[in-house]
Amino acid sequence: xxxxxxxxxxxHDLRLVAVAAVICALGTYxxxxxxxxxxxxxxxxxxxxxxxxxVVATSTAIWATHFVAMLAYEPSLPxxxxxxxxxxxxLVAILMVGLGAxxxxxxxxxxxxxxxxxxxxxxxxxxxxxxxxxxYVQGTLHWETALVAASVLVGVSLGSxxxxxxxxxxxxxxxxxxxxxxxAVCGMHFLGMxxxxxxxxxxxEIPGGSLDATILSIxxxxxxxxxxxxxxxxxxxxHANRRRHEAENQRLRDxxxxxxxxxxxxxxxxxTGINHSLERIIGRPREAxxxxxxxxxxxxxxxxxxxxxxxxxxxxxxxxxxxxPVRVIAQWITIKxxxxxxxxxxxxxxxxxAEAEMHRLAHHDALTGLANRHQFNEALAARYACRRxxxxxxxxxxxxxxxxxxxxxxxxxGMGDELLRRVARRLMSALSEDDLVARLGGDxxxxxxxxxxxxxxxxxxxxxxxxxxxxxxxIDGHILNVGTSIGIALAPDDGETPDLLMGSADLALYGAKxxxxxxxxxxxxxxxxxxxxxxxxxxxxxxxxxxxxFALYYQxxxxxxxxxxxxxxxxxxxxxxxxxxxxxxxxxxxxxxxGLIGSLGEWVLRTACIEALGWPDHLTVAVNLSPVQFRDARxxxxxxxxxxETSFPAARLELEITEGxxxxxxxxxxxxxxxxxxxxIRIAMDDFGTGYSSLSYLGRFPxxxxxxxxxxxxxxxxxKDSAAIVRxxxxxxxxxxxxxxxxxxxxxxxxxxxAGEGCDQLQGYLISRPVPADRIGGLFAASMxxxxxx
Amino acid sequence: xxxxxxxxxxxxxxAGTEDAVRQQIAEIVRASEIRNAADDLTGALLHTRGVFVxxxxxxxxxxxxxxxxxxxxxxxxxVELLEFVQAEARTFGAWSMAGIRPDRTIxxxxxxxxxxxxQIAEPASAQATISLMRSLLIAGAGEAAPLPTSPAQTAR
Numbered sequence: 001x002x003x004x005x006x007x008x009x010x011x012h013d014l015r016l017v018a019v020a021a022v023i024c025a026l027g028t029y030x031x032x033x034x035x036x037x038x039x040x041x042x043x044x045x046x047x048x049x050x051x052x053x054x055v056v057a058t059s060t061a062i063w064a065t066h067f068v069a070m071l072a073y074e075p076s077l078p079x080x081x082x083x084x085x086x087x088x089x090x091l092v093a094i095l096m097v098g099l100g101a102x103x104x105x106x107x108x109x110x111x112x113x114x115x116x117x118x119x120x121x122x123x124x125x126x127x128x129x130x131x132x133x134x135x136y137v138q139g140t141l142h143w144e145t146a147l148v149a150a151s152v153l154v155g156v157s158l159g160s161x162x163x164x165x166x167x168x169x170x171x172x173x174x175x176x177x178x179x180x181x182x183x184a185v186c187g188m189h190f191l192g193m194x195x196x197x198x199x200x201x202x203x204x205e206i207p208g209g210s211l212d213a214t215i216l217s218i219x220x221x222x223x224x225x226x227x228x229x230x231x232x233x234x235x236x237x238x239h240a241n242r243r244r245h246e247a248e249n250q251r252l253r254d255x256x257x258x259x260x261x262x263x264x265x266x267x268x269x270x271x272t273g274i275n276h277s278l279e280r281i282i283g284r285p286r287e288a289x290x291x292x293x294x295x296x297x298x299x300x301x302x303x304x305x306x307x308x309x310x311x312x313x314x315x316x317x318x319x320x321x322x323x324x325p326v327r328v329i330a331q332w333i334t335i336k337x338x339x340x341x342x343x344x345x346x347x348x349x350x351x352x353x354a355e356a357e358m359h360r361l362a363h364h365d366a367l368t369g370l371a372n373r374h375q376f377n378e379a380l381a382a383r384y385a386c387r388r389x390x391x392x393x394x395x396x397x398x399x400x401x402x403x404x405x406x407x408x409x410x411x412x413x414g415m416g417d418e419l420l421r422r423v424a425r426r427l428m429s430a431l432s433e434d435d436l437v438a439r440l441g442g443d444x445x446x447x448x449x450x451x452x453x454x455x456x457x458x459x460x461x462x463x464x465x466x467x468x469x470x471x472x473x474x475i476d477g478h479i480l481n482v483g484t485s486i487g488i489a490l491a492p493d494d495g496e497t498p499d500l501l502m503g504s505a506d507l508a509l510y511g512a513k514x515x516x517x518x519x520x521x522x523x524x525x526x527x528x529x530x531x532x533x534x535x536x537x538x539x540x541x542x543x544x545x546x547x548x549x550f551a552l553y554y555q556x557x558x559x560x561x562x563x564x565x566x567x568x569x570x571x572x573x574x575x576x577x578x579x580x581x582x583x584x585x586x587x588x589x590x591x592x593x594x595g596l597i598g599s600l601g602e603w604v605l606r607t608a609c610i611e612a613l614g615w616p617d618h619l620t621v622a623v624n625l626s627p628v629q630f631r632d633a634r635x636x637x638x639x640x641x642x643x644x645e646t647s648f649p650a651a652r653l654e655l656e657i658t659e660g661x662x663x664x665x666x667x668x669x670x671x672x673x674x675x676x677x678x679x680x681i682r683i684a685m686d687d688f689g690t691g692y693s694s695l696s697y698l699g700r701f702p703x704x705x706x707x708x709x710x711x712x713x714x715x716x717x718x719x720k721d722s723a724a725i726v727r728x729x730x731x732x733x734x735x736x737x738x739x740x741x742x743x744x745x746x747x748x749x750x751x752x753x754x755a756g757e758g759c760d761q762l763q764g765y766l767i768s769r770p771v772p773a774d775r776i777g778g779l780f781a782a783s784m785x786x787x788x789x790x
Numbered sequence: 791x792x793x794x795x796x797x798x799x800x801x802x803x804x805a806g807t808e809d810a811v812r813q814q815i816a817e818i819v820r821a822s823e824i825r826n827a828a829d830d831l832t833g834a835l836l837h838t839r840g841v842f843v844x845x846x847x848x849x850x851x852x853x854x855x856x857x858x859x860x861x862x863x864x865x866x867x868x869v870e871l872l873e874f875v876q877a878e879a880r881t882f883g884a885w886s887m888a889g890i891r892p893d894r895t896i897x898x899x900x901x902x903x904x905x906x907x908x909q910i911a912e913p914a915s916a917q918a919t920i921s922l923m924r925s926l927l928i929a930g931a932g933e934a935a936p937l938p939t940s941p942a943q944t945a946r
Contacts, residue, residue, distance in 0.1 A: 422858060425858075425862060426861060426862050429862040429863075429864070430862075430864065464864065467867055467868060467869075468861065468862070468864070470868075471861040471869040471871075472857075472861075472869075472871045472874075473858070473861075474796075474853070474854040474857050474858070474871075474874065475854065476850075476854075477794075477850060479871060479874055
């Protein structure tokens with residue numbers, strides 16, 4: 001070590017040693033810089049070029065280091081270099097460094113690095129000693145073998161170490177590689193130099209043609225710097241270029257990644273690029289997809305198969321077995337002068353989910369979750385569409401809750417809604433999966449039964465539904481007994497079309513309700529005939545108004561004691577062009593059901609007022625009000641208008657109402673009655689004695705008159721019970737301050753009896769049948785003349 | 791917290807041999823025992839001659855939910871509510887669901903049971919029925935070993 005120190009410090013020009021060290025440092029730096037380029041992914045051509053550059057730069061640096069250091073060596077004797085050997089030493093360096101590099105590239109293992117590094121280390125020694133052979137000095141060289149061996153060992157071991165470090169995975173270790181190679185070169189050189197001693201020998205001559213040491217040193221140093229510098233400059237350029245390229249690629253990728261749609265670049269049928277969205281859609285990393293064939297991502301599609309004009313549906317293969325539904329469209333672009341296909345992939349899952357949800361909402365009842373009318377109609381239509389012989393037969397059950405309205409009205413809609421939800425659940429538990437249960441609206445449900453028209457099976461289902469809905473519902477402490485009626489129709493026998501089948505089931509349901517609710521009924525053909533008749537009557541009824549087929553007849557009422565006319569009751573008549581005279585008992589209920597009663601009732605009121613205007617002005621006209629009319633909150637206003645229009649005095653108008661009008665909402669009935677009486681109109685209780693709680697009504701409602709039902713009147717005076725009832729009512733009226741009228745008086749005996757019991761008024765065939773408007777005037781006029789003449 | 795009591799009767803609608811039916815009923819009792827314990831419900835289920843009579847007592851929401859479940863159960867037919875009232879105290883506080891199957895002697899003592907639900911359905915007799923069920927339980931008519939595999943239940 002002392003020898004080595006003395007050799008460097010005393011035998012060398014330290015400035016030149018520094019130059020040598022700089023060259024060597026640059027060289028060793030470039031060694032590893034190039035080396036990494038070789039190992040980098042890239043085209044083989046580039047890697048070979050980098051390899052050659054690295055080998056040349058490294059060996060040149062080693063060679064130049066040696067000669068500059070030799071120049072720094074001052075043996076105080078004349079010296080020079082042989083041209084041939086000098087050149088040979090460079091060649092040796094290049095060849096051996098090349099060999100070492102080859103091993104490093106070929107065997108990328110630790111062993112390879114150790115071995116390659118050793119060869120590079122040997123190259124340093126080989127170059128050095130070949131170079132020393134070119135060294136001519138006026139003296140003889142004496143070599144200390146141990147130090148020579150040590151120098152070789154240092155070169156080999158540090159060379160190995162530098163390669164091991166240089167290609168290690170650890171970045172910090174890699175940084176140590178150039179210094180260790182530098183140490184290998186310098187250590188080997190100066191150890192080698194300290195191994196030599198020169199003994200002056202004037203006999204030795206420096207051969208002619210040997211290179212002057214100074215010139216050689218300057219040449220080699222410049223050449224080495226040039227080569228190393230150029231290679232480093234090339235490397236720098238390459239890096240800058242690569243960075244720009246990468247930045248550009250990154251920008252493209254960023255742009256692509258911003259896109260919501262999946263994007264994929266294909267070179268031929270190979271995927272070369274994929275954006276972030278597509279990565280996410282597929283659920284696999286970019287790296288796993290790039291390089292894969294297009295078909296592995298879009299099975300069954302080739303570059304030629306993807307449309308460029310209009311989006312096409314496709315299935316994207318992801319990790320799962322089921323593909324992802326997508327739409328694709330492609331566009332050609334040019335990348336690096338080569339046409340590439342950019343495929344835009346739009347994920348359809350969200351859209352399809354939204355569509356499915358909308359479909360669900362459109363097809364299901366929001367309250368109960370059952371199918372709604374829409375879906376039911378579709379299902380029913382589908383059953384008809386694919387109907388084939390016996391297999392296509394099925395049953396339709398229509399349900400209507402028996403007392404739902406009551407719950408809704410008395411306990412509120414919240415309770416009604418909860419009840420409907422529970423009904424839905426019970427229905428589901430009473431039926432099988434094949435059956436479609438739908439809520440058609442309100443408290444109306446339908447069941448489309450699968451599996452034929454086996455009657456016992458269908459009846460069992462109906463019984464089960466009747467049973468399960470007859471069970472009480474307990475909601476918030478209330479006991480709700482609802483119950484259901486069911487109408488059943490069988491397809492195709494009971495209906496050739498969905499509409500006809502529904503009509504039949506509806507008729508059967510109507511039948512079940514008529515029979516007393518809480519039961520089911522199968523459709524029967526006779527129901528159809530009945531409804532047909534009803535329908536045509538309804539149609540005629542609607543037309544009758546426009547065609548003026550209605551007329552009012554009047555039945556006079558007389559004072560029971562004097563026999564003079566008090567007024568008349570207006571009775572509607574329908575002269576049907578084909579049916580002839582239609583009884584009010586047949587068409588009034590229909591008019592009430594269809595809502596026609598509103599306009600019909602108004603017509604009756606107006607007509608009665610107009611026609612009665614022509615009567616002597618002490619005579620009243622009595623008009624019947626239907627319960628439906630009476631429940632209309634606008635009744636009083638309507639009548640006030642009619643009175644104003646016709647100028648008919650309110651005091652001459654009498655309205656006859658039945659008990660049915662007062663039931664349900666007594667408070668409102670009372671309000672209406674008071675409003676009417678406030679107008680000056682008189683109110684008569686019609687058909688008294690036939691209802692349930694007539695007596696209590698008499699006390700609570702302000703009536704002016706009681707009309708005793710004709711069923712009692714007709715049986716007097718023979719039937720003792722009827723006679724007693726008539727007598728009681730007359731007395732009751734007298735005591736309550738209400739007039740009493742006996743209807744249906746037909747015989748003198750009845751007339752005498754009733755008048756005798758204190759009734760105020762008589763009406764019936766005995767006095768007159770109902771007569772048309774044009775004849776009632778004559779009747780009244782005649783009586784007036786009689787009275788005047790009497 | 792106020793409790794409610796409910797009493798209903800229904801026709802047993804379970805197909806199978808007598809043993810199979812008995813086994814199913816035992817399972818019903820056991821399942822409701824577990825569920826009722828969780829819902830703070832107590833009660834008893836009496837079954838005789840094809841009729842269930844069940845009493846349930848506890849918080850209103852739990853009673854209503856349980857009864858709704860029973861009403862969705864097709865093993866019952868013609869479910870009839872006999873009583874649904876607010877109660878001062880529990881009658882079956884010791885049993886989350888006790889199965890009662892009266893033997894012949896007891897059955898004869900109470901002809902109402904033998905005749906089926908129709909006679910129990912009188913509102914006035916609801917209280918009497920509940921008292922009877924409780925007496926039967928205390929007298930030891932509670933079902934012995936409803937399932938051969940669960941001897942632990944005989945403790946009831």
